[in-house]
Amino acid sequence: MACEKSGVWSCIGVLMVSSLSAPATGAHRTAEAKPAFEYAVIDIGMITLVGDEVAPHLSQSGVITWWQTTGQAVHAFAGRGDSMRDLGKLPRFLSSLASKANDKAQVVGWSVSTANLVDSSATTHAFLFTGSQLVDLGTLGGRDSKAMDVNASGEVVGLSSLADNTTHAFLYRLGGMLDLGSLPGGDFSAAYAINNKALIVGAAETPTHQVHAVVWKDHHIADLGTLPGGLRSRALAVNDKADAVGYSEADGADTHAFLYAGGRMRDLGSLGYEPVRANAINNHRQVVGSSGVTRSAHHAFIWQDGIMRDLNTLISPDGTWSLQSAYDLTDEGQILCLATHPRESRIPHLVLLKPSRPAAITLTH
Numbered sequence: 001m002a003c004e005k006s007g008v009w010s011c012i013g014v015l016m017v018s019s020l021s022a023p024a025t026g027a028h029r030t031a032e033a034k035p036a037f038e039y040a041v042i043d044i045g046m047i048t049l050v051g052d053e054v055a056p057h058l059s060q061s062g063v064i065t066w067w068q069t070t071g072q073a074v075h076a077f078a079g080r081g082d083s084m085r086d087l088g089k090l091p092r093f094l095s096s097l098a099s100k101a102n103d104k105a106q107v108v109g110w111s112v113s114t115a116n117l118v119d120s121s122a123t124t125h126a127f128l129f130t131g132s133q134l135v136d137l138g139t140l141g142g143r144d145s146k147a148m149d150v151n152a153s154g155e156v157v158g159l160s161s162l163a164d165n166t167t168h169a170f171l172y173r174l175g176g177m178l179d180l181g182s183l184p185g186g187d188f189s190a191a192y193a194i195n196n197k198a199l200i201v202g203a204a205e206t207p208t209h210q211v212h213a214v215v216w217k218d219h220h221i222a223d224l225g226t227l228p229g230g231l232r233s234r235a236l237a238v239n240d241k242a243d244a245v246g247y248s249e250a251d252g253a254d255t256h257a258f259l260y261a262g263g264r265m266r267d268l269g270s271l272g273y274e275p276v277r278a279n280a281i282n283n284h285r286q287v288v289g290s291s292g293v294t295r296s297a298h299h300a301f302i303w304q305d306g307i308m309r310d311l312n313t314l315i316s317p318d319g320t321w322s323l324q325s326a327y328d329l330t331d332e333g334q335i336l337c338l339a340t341h342p343r344e345s346r347i348p349h350l351v352l353l354k355p356s357r358p359a360a361i362t363l364t365h
Contacts, residue, residue, distance in 0.1 A: 038314050039335070039353035041321050042081075047338070047350045048074060050097065050117050053146075054109070055279065056350055057100045058328040058336040065098035065107055066350055073115050078107045078129070087129050090136050096127070100149045105131045108147035108156050126158050128172070137172050140179050145170070149193045157191035157200050169202050169216070180216055183207070183223055191216065193237045201235035201244045213246050213260070224260050226250070227267055235260065237280045245278035245287050257289055257303075269308050271299055278303070280328040288326035288335055300326035300337050311337065311353065321351060 047056070047066060056066035065078045068086075076087040076098035089096040093111035101107040107129035114122040126137040126147035139145040142161025150156045156172040162179075169180040169191035182189035186205030194200045200216040206223065213224040213235035224244070226233040229251030236246040244260040250267065257268040257278035270276045273292030281287045287303040293310070300311040300323035311323045325338040335353040340346040 038356050040356045041315050042352040042354060044350040044352055047348050049348055054097050054099050055327045056336055058330060058334060059101045059103055060330050061103040062330070062334065063101045063105070064336065065101045065109070067097050074117060076107070076109045088134060090125055090127055090134055093125065099147060102150050102152050102154070104152065104154070106150050106154055108150045110146040126160070128156055138177055140168060140170055140177060148191060151194045151198065152196045155194055155198060157194045159190040171200065180219065181221060183214065183221060189214070192235065195238045195240045197240060199238055199242055201238045203234040213244070213248065215244065225265060227256055227258055227265055233258070236278065239281045239283050241283060243281055243285055245281045247277045259287060268303050271301055271308060271310050279326060282329050282331045284331060286329060288329050290325035298324050300324060302326065302335065311335070315353065
Protein backbone atom coordinates (compact mmCIF):
# COMPACT_ATOMS: atom_id res chain seq x y z
CA MET A 1 0.00 0.00 0.00
CA ALA A 2 1.73 3.16 -1.18
CA CYS A 3 -0.29 5.31 1.24
CA GLU A 4 1.10 3.54 4.30
CA LYS A 5 4.30 5.59 4.33
CA SER A 6 4.94 8.71 2.32
CA GLY A 7 1.35 9.03 1.12
CA VAL A 8 -0.30 8.69 4.52
CA TRP A 9 -1.91 12.11 4.27
CA SER A 10 -4.12 11.01 1.41
CA CYS A 11 -5.04 7.64 2.84
CA ILE A 12 -5.85 6.70 6.40
CA GLY A 13 -7.57 3.59 5.24
CA VAL A 14 -9.06 1.61 2.47
CA LEU A 15 -12.69 0.64 2.41
CA MET A 16 -13.17 -2.89 3.53
CA VAL A 17 -15.47 -6.02 4.30
CA SER A 18 -16.62 -9.60 4.62
CA SER A 19 -19.47 -11.98 4.21
CA LEU A 20 -21.96 -12.65 6.98
CA SER A 21 -21.62 -16.20 8.20
CA ALA A 22 -24.85 -17.85 7.20
CA PRO A 23 -26.71 -19.96 9.78
CA ALA A 24 -28.60 -23.08 8.85
CA THR A 25 -31.32 -22.63 6.26
CA GLY A 26 -34.52 -21.32 7.76
CA ALA A 27 -32.85 -20.21 10.99
CA HIS A 28 -34.66 -17.48 12.88
CA ARG A 29 -32.96 -15.32 15.50
CA THR A 30 -34.38 -12.74 17.85
CA ALA A 31 -32.19 -10.55 20.08
CA GLU A 32 -33.88 -9.96 23.46
CA ALA A 33 -31.18 -8.61 25.81
CA LYS A 34 -30.67 -5.17 24.23
CA PRO A 35 -33.43 -4.11 21.80
CA ALA A 36 -32.55 -2.07 18.76
CA PHE A 37 -34.45 1.11 18.05
CA GLU A 38 -36.27 2.74 15.23
CA TYR A 39 -34.87 6.18 14.54
CA ALA A 40 -36.05 9.66 13.69
CA VAL A 41 -33.80 11.36 11.11
CA ILE A 42 -32.61 14.95 11.65
CA ASP A 43 -30.88 16.72 8.75
CA ILE A 44 -27.72 18.53 9.92
CA GLY A 45 -26.83 19.84 6.47
CA MET A 46 -24.94 19.21 3.26
CA ILE A 47 -21.35 18.06 3.62
CA THR A 48 -18.32 18.06 1.35
CA LEU A 49 -16.70 14.63 1.32
CA VAL A 50 -12.95 14.78 1.91
CA GLY A 51 -12.02 11.09 1.86
CA ASP A 52 -11.34 8.38 4.40
CA GLU A 53 -8.77 10.35 6.37
CA VAL A 54 -11.34 12.35 8.33
CA ALA A 55 -14.97 11.80 9.29
CA PRO A 56 -17.55 13.78 11.26
CA HIS A 57 -17.86 12.89 14.95
CA LEU A 58 -20.56 12.82 17.61
CA SER A 59 -19.48 13.23 21.24
CA GLN A 60 -21.27 11.59 24.16
CA SER A 61 -22.85 14.94 25.04
CA GLY A 62 -24.12 15.41 21.48
CA VAL A 63 -21.49 17.79 20.07
CA ILE A 64 -21.05 17.27 16.32
CA THR A 65 -17.70 18.07 14.70
CA TRP A 66 -17.51 18.46 10.93
CA TRP A 67 -16.71 21.14 8.34
CA GLN A 68 -18.45 23.53 5.98
CA THR A 69 -17.54 25.77 3.08
CA THR A 70 -17.11 29.42 4.08
CA GLY A 71 -16.39 31.64 1.11
CA GLN A 72 -13.46 30.16 -0.81
CA ALA A 73 -12.33 27.78 1.93
CA VAL A 74 -13.52 25.02 4.23
CA HIS A 75 -13.55 25.56 7.99
CA ALA A 76 -13.93 23.27 10.96
CA PHE A 77 -17.33 23.50 12.71
CA ALA A 78 -18.64 22.18 16.01
CA GLY A 79 -21.89 22.41 17.93
CA ARG A 80 -25.35 20.97 18.49
CA GLY A 81 -28.35 21.25 16.22
CA ASP A 82 -28.75 24.77 14.89
CA SER A 83 -25.95 26.23 17.04
CA MET A 84 -22.92 25.30 14.94
CA ARG A 85 -19.79 27.38 15.45
CA ASP A 86 -17.12 28.19 12.88
CA LEU A 87 -13.81 27.35 14.61
CA GLY A 88 -11.77 29.26 12.07
CA LYS A 89 -8.23 28.22 11.14
CA LEU A 90 -4.68 28.55 12.37
CA PRO A 91 -2.77 31.72 11.36
CA ARG A 92 -1.13 31.50 7.90
CA PHE A 93 -3.38 28.57 6.96
CA LEU A 94 -6.37 28.71 4.59
CA SER A 95 -8.59 25.81 5.63
CA SER A 96 -9.38 23.59 8.58
CA LEU A 97 -11.09 20.28 9.40
CA ALA A 98 -12.46 19.07 12.74
CA SER A 99 -12.10 15.41 13.64
CA LYS A 100 -13.25 14.84 17.26
CA ALA A 101 -14.55 16.63 20.36
CA ASN A 102 -14.78 15.74 24.01
CA ASP A 103 -17.55 16.69 26.43
CA LYS A 104 -15.63 19.76 27.66
CA ALA A 105 -16.03 21.55 24.32
CA GLN A 106 -12.44 20.83 23.32
CA VAL A 107 -12.15 20.03 19.60
CA VAL A 108 -9.22 18.67 17.61
CA GLY A 109 -8.43 18.55 13.91
CA TRP A 110 -5.98 20.25 11.59
CA SER A 111 -5.48 23.29 9.41
CA VAL A 112 -4.39 23.10 5.77
CA SER A 113 -2.18 25.69 4.05
CA THR A 114 -4.21 25.57 0.81
CA ALA A 115 -7.89 25.54 -0.12
CA ASN A 116 -7.42 22.05 -1.55
CA LEU A 117 -7.91 19.78 1.44
CA VAL A 118 -6.21 16.79 -0.18
CA ASP A 119 -3.26 18.59 -1.76
CA SER A 120 -0.24 16.41 -0.97
CA SER A 121 2.05 19.44 -1.25
CA ALA A 122 0.08 21.41 1.35
CA THR A 123 1.26 21.80 4.94
CA THR A 124 -1.04 20.53 7.69
CA HIS A 125 -0.80 21.30 11.41
CA ALA A 126 -2.78 19.66 14.21
CA PHE A 127 -4.85 21.98 16.40
CA LEU A 128 -6.68 21.91 19.72
CA PHE A 129 -9.67 24.22 20.11
CA THR A 130 -9.83 25.16 23.80
CA GLY A 131 -13.27 26.74 23.71
CA SER A 132 -11.95 30.19 22.85
CA GLN A 133 -8.99 29.72 20.49
CA LEU A 134 -7.16 27.31 18.21
CA VAL A 135 -3.81 26.12 19.57
CA ASP A 136 -1.19 24.90 17.08
CA LEU A 137 0.13 21.59 18.44
CA GLY A 138 3.22 21.64 16.23
CA THR A 139 4.88 18.52 14.85
CA LEU A 140 7.42 15.85 15.78
CA GLY A 141 10.05 17.69 13.76
CA GLY A 142 8.61 17.30 10.28
CA ARG A 143 6.31 19.45 8.17
CA ASP A 144 2.90 17.96 8.91
CA SER A 145 0.66 16.80 11.72
CA LYS A 146 -3.01 15.88 12.22
CA ALA A 147 -4.95 15.50 15.45
CA MET A 148 -7.44 12.63 15.35
CA ASP A 149 -9.01 12.36 18.82
CA VAL A 150 -9.18 13.97 22.28
CA ASN A 151 -10.34 12.36 25.51
CA ALA A 152 -12.05 13.82 28.58
CA SER A 153 -8.67 14.74 30.11
CA GLY A 154 -7.70 16.80 27.06
CA GLU A 155 -5.11 14.29 25.86
CA VAL A 156 -4.80 14.42 22.07
CA VAL A 157 -3.61 11.72 19.66
CA GLY A 158 -2.83 11.80 15.97
CA LEU A 159 0.02 11.46 13.52
CA SER A 160 2.97 13.64 12.55
CA SER A 161 5.86 13.62 10.17
CA LEU A 162 9.41 13.48 11.55
CA ALA A 163 12.51 15.28 10.28
CA ASP A 164 13.39 12.19 8.21
CA ASN A 165 9.94 12.30 6.50
CA THR A 166 8.65 9.18 8.23
CA THR A 167 5.31 9.36 10.06
CA HIS A 168 4.70 8.44 13.70
CA ALA A 169 1.76 8.47 16.07
CA PHE A 170 1.80 11.12 18.77
CA LEU A 171 0.28 11.83 22.17
CA TYR A 172 -0.11 15.50 23.12
CA ARG A 173 -0.44 16.21 26.82
CA LEU A 174 0.64 18.93 29.26
CA GLY A 175 1.66 21.19 26.38
CA GLY A 176 4.04 18.74 24.67
CA MET A 177 3.92 16.24 21.80
CA LEU A 178 5.28 12.76 22.55
CA ASP A 179 6.42 10.37 19.81
CA LEU A 180 4.64 7.02 20.38
CA GLY A 181 7.01 5.19 18.05
CA SER A 182 6.16 2.21 15.87
CA LEU A 183 6.49 -1.56 15.93
CA PRO A 184 10.08 -2.86 15.91
CA GLY A 185 11.43 -2.72 12.38
CA GLY A 186 8.66 -0.42 11.11
CA ASP A 187 8.76 3.25 10.12
CA PHE A 188 5.06 4.21 10.11
CA SER A 189 2.47 4.56 12.85
CA ALA A 190 -0.73 6.54 13.40
CA ALA A 191 -2.97 6.97 16.43
CA TYR A 192 -6.67 7.32 15.58
CA ALA A 193 -8.45 7.14 18.93
CA ILE A 194 -7.90 7.47 22.69
CA ASN A 195 -10.37 6.51 25.42
CA ASN A 196 -10.89 8.14 28.79
CA LYS A 197 -8.40 5.73 30.39
CA ALA A 198 -5.66 6.85 27.95
CA LEU A 199 -5.74 3.61 25.94
CA ILE A 200 -4.76 4.46 22.36
CA VAL A 201 -5.49 2.53 19.16
CA GLY A 202 -4.30 2.97 15.60
CA ALA A 203 -1.99 1.31 13.11
CA ALA A 204 1.73 0.67 12.68
CA GLU A 205 4.11 -0.87 10.17
CA THR A 206 5.46 -4.35 10.89
CA PRO A 207 8.98 -5.62 10.07
CA THR A 208 7.48 -7.18 6.91
CA HIS A 209 6.24 -3.73 5.80
CA GLN A 210 2.56 -4.46 6.34
CA VAL A 211 0.35 -2.22 8.48
CA HIS A 212 -1.42 -3.79 11.47
CA ALA A 213 -3.91 -2.55 14.00
CA VAL A 214 -2.13 -1.69 17.26
CA VAL A 215 -2.82 -0.53 20.79
CA TRP A 216 -0.67 1.66 23.04
CA LYS A 217 -0.95 1.27 26.81
CA ASP A 218 1.34 3.31 29.04
CA HIS A 219 3.35 4.18 25.89
CA HIS A 220 3.97 0.49 25.09
CA ILE A 221 2.79 -0.70 21.68
CA ALA A 222 1.17 -4.10 20.95
CA ASP A 223 0.28 -5.63 17.60
CA LEU A 224 -3.39 -6.71 17.39
CA GLY A 225 -2.77 -8.76 14.25
CA THR A 226 -5.33 -9.37 11.51
CA LEU A 227 -8.29 -11.58 10.77
CA PRO A 228 -7.31 -15.07 9.52
CA GLY A 229 -5.57 -14.88 6.15
CA GLY A 230 -5.19 -11.11 6.20
CA LEU A 231 -2.05 -9.00 5.77
CA ARG A 232 -3.25 -5.55 6.84
CA SER A 233 -5.54 -4.06 9.49
CA ARG A 234 -6.26 -0.77 11.26
CA ALA A 235 -8.02 0.03 14.54
CA LEU A 236 -10.15 3.17 14.28
CA ALA A 237 -12.01 3.46 17.59
CA VAL A 238 -11.95 2.24 21.19
CA ASN A 239 -14.49 2.46 24.02
CA ASP A 240 -13.84 2.87 27.73
CA LYS A 241 -14.00 -0.91 28.20
CA ALA A 242 -10.96 -1.36 25.90
CA ASP A 243 -12.99 -2.83 23.03
CA ALA A 244 -11.52 -1.73 19.68
CA VAL A 245 -13.02 -1.75 16.19
CA GLY A 246 -11.70 -1.18 12.70
CA TYR A 247 -11.08 -3.19 9.57
CA SER A 248 -8.81 -5.99 8.45
CA GLU A 249 -8.03 -7.92 5.34
CA ALA A 250 -8.98 -11.58 5.51
CA ASP A 251 -8.83 -14.60 3.21
CA GLY A 252 -8.88 -13.57 -0.43
CA ALA A 253 -7.73 -10.02 0.46
CA ASP A 254 -11.32 -8.93 1.19
CA THR A 255 -11.53 -6.30 3.92
CA HIS A 256 -13.79 -7.01 6.89
CA ALA A 257 -14.97 -5.04 9.93
CA PHE A 258 -13.65 -6.36 13.24
CA LEU A 259 -14.22 -6.10 16.97
CA TYR A 260 -11.18 -6.71 19.16
CA ALA A 261 -12.20 -7.71 22.68
CA GLY A 262 -10.82 -10.08 25.29
CA GLY A 263 -7.63 -10.62 23.32
CA ARG A 264 -9.44 -11.83 20.19
CA MET A 265 -10.22 -10.19 16.82
CA ARG A 266 -13.76 -11.03 15.69
CA ASP A 267 -15.17 -10.71 12.18
CA LEU A 268 -18.45 -8.76 12.32
CA GLY A 269 -19.84 -10.03 9.05
CA SER A 270 -21.51 -7.91 6.39
CA LEU A 271 -24.78 -6.86 4.79
CA GLY A 272 -23.94 -9.11 1.86
CA TYR A 273 -21.00 -7.51 0.07
CA GLU A 274 -17.62 -6.02 0.78
CA PRO A 275 -16.15 -3.67 1.68
CA VAL A 276 -17.17 -3.44 5.36
CA ARG A 277 -15.76 -0.91 7.83
CA ALA A 278 -16.42 -0.48 11.55
CA ASN A 279 -16.10 3.21 12.42
CA ALA A 280 -17.16 3.50 16.05
CA ILE A 281 -18.14 1.60 19.19
CA ASN A 282 -19.95 2.74 22.33
CA ASN A 283 -19.77 1.43 25.88
CA HIS A 284 -22.67 -0.97 25.24
CA ARG A 285 -20.53 -2.67 22.60
CA GLN A 286 -22.75 -1.43 19.79
CA VAL A 287 -20.76 -0.91 16.60
CA VAL A 288 -21.60 1.23 13.58
CA GLY A 289 -20.05 1.53 10.15
CA SER A 290 -20.70 0.78 6.49
CA SER A 291 -21.10 -2.37 4.44
CA GLY A 292 -21.59 -3.21 0.81
CA VAL A 293 -25.14 -4.18 -0.12
CA THR A 294 -24.37 -4.60 -3.81
CA ARG A 295 -21.10 -4.49 -5.72
CA SER A 296 -21.38 -0.69 -5.98
CA ALA A 297 -23.61 0.48 -3.11
CA HIS A 298 -22.99 0.77 0.64
CA HIS A 299 -25.37 1.11 3.57
CA ALA A 300 -24.90 2.19 7.16
CA PHE A 301 -25.11 -0.59 9.74
CA ILE A 302 -25.41 -1.13 13.46
CA TRP A 303 -24.01 -4.34 15.00
CA GLN A 304 -24.78 -5.74 18.43
CA ASP A 305 -24.63 -9.18 20.05
CA GLY A 306 -23.64 -10.89 16.81
CA ILE A 307 -26.33 -9.28 14.64
CA MET A 308 -25.64 -6.68 11.93
CA ARG A 309 -28.61 -4.58 10.83
CA ASP A 310 -29.02 -2.21 7.91
CA LEU A 311 -29.92 1.16 9.47
CA ASN A 312 -32.07 1.92 6.43
CA THR A 313 -34.52 -0.70 7.71
CA LEU A 314 -34.80 1.15 11.04
CA ILE A 315 -35.91 4.53 9.68
CA SER A 316 -39.06 5.61 7.87
CA PRO A 317 -39.39 3.63 4.60
CA ASP A 318 -40.73 6.69 2.72
CA GLY A 319 -37.57 6.92 0.62
CA THR A 320 -36.56 10.37 1.91
CA TRP A 321 -33.10 9.27 3.02
CA SER A 322 -30.59 6.62 2.02
CA LEU A 323 -28.07 6.02 4.81
CA GLN A 324 -24.67 5.16 3.31
CA SER A 325 -22.36 5.09 6.33
CA ALA A 326 -22.60 5.47 10.11
CA TYR A 327 -19.75 7.55 11.50
CA ASP A 328 -20.34 7.55 15.25
CA LEU A 329 -22.77 6.77 18.06
CA THR A 330 -23.38 7.64 21.69
CA ASP A 331 -24.18 5.46 24.67
CA GLU A 332 -27.75 6.83 24.46
CA GLY A 333 -28.08 5.41 20.94
CA GLN A 334 -27.83 8.53 18.78
CA ILE A 335 -26.02 7.83 15.50
CA LEU A 336 -24.31 10.24 13.10
CA CYS A 337 -24.63 9.15 9.45
CA LEU A 338 -23.80 10.07 5.89
CA ALA A 339 -26.97 10.10 3.81
CA THR A 340 -28.27 11.12 0.42
CA HIS A 341 -31.62 12.60 -0.55
CA PRO A 342 -33.09 11.28 -3.83
CA ARG A 343 -34.72 14.63 -4.63
CA GLU A 344 -31.40 16.50 -4.35
CA SER A 345 -29.41 14.66 -7.00
CA ARG A 346 -27.86 12.49 -4.29
CA ILE A 347 -25.97 15.38 -2.65
CA PRO A 348 -24.39 14.03 0.55
CA HIS A 349 -25.88 15.18 3.84
CA LEU A 350 -24.92 14.69 7.45
CA VAL A 351 -27.88 13.36 9.44
CA LEU A 352 -28.44 12.48 13.09
CA LEU A 353 -30.51 9.43 14.03
CA LYS A 354 -32.35 9.69 17.34
CA PRO A 355 -33.98 6.59 18.87
CA SER A 356 -37.74 6.97 18.78
CA ARG A 357 -39.05 3.75 20.31
CA PRO A 358 -37.84 0.22 21.14
CA ALA A 359 -38.19 -2.41 18.42
CA ALA A 360 -37.25 -6.09 18.52
CA ILE A 361 -34.49 -7.36 16.25
CA THR A 362 -35.59 -10.24 14.07
CA LEU A 363 -33.28 -11.77 11.48
CA THR A 364 -34.58 -14.35 9.07
CA HIS A 365 -32.24 -16.24 6.74
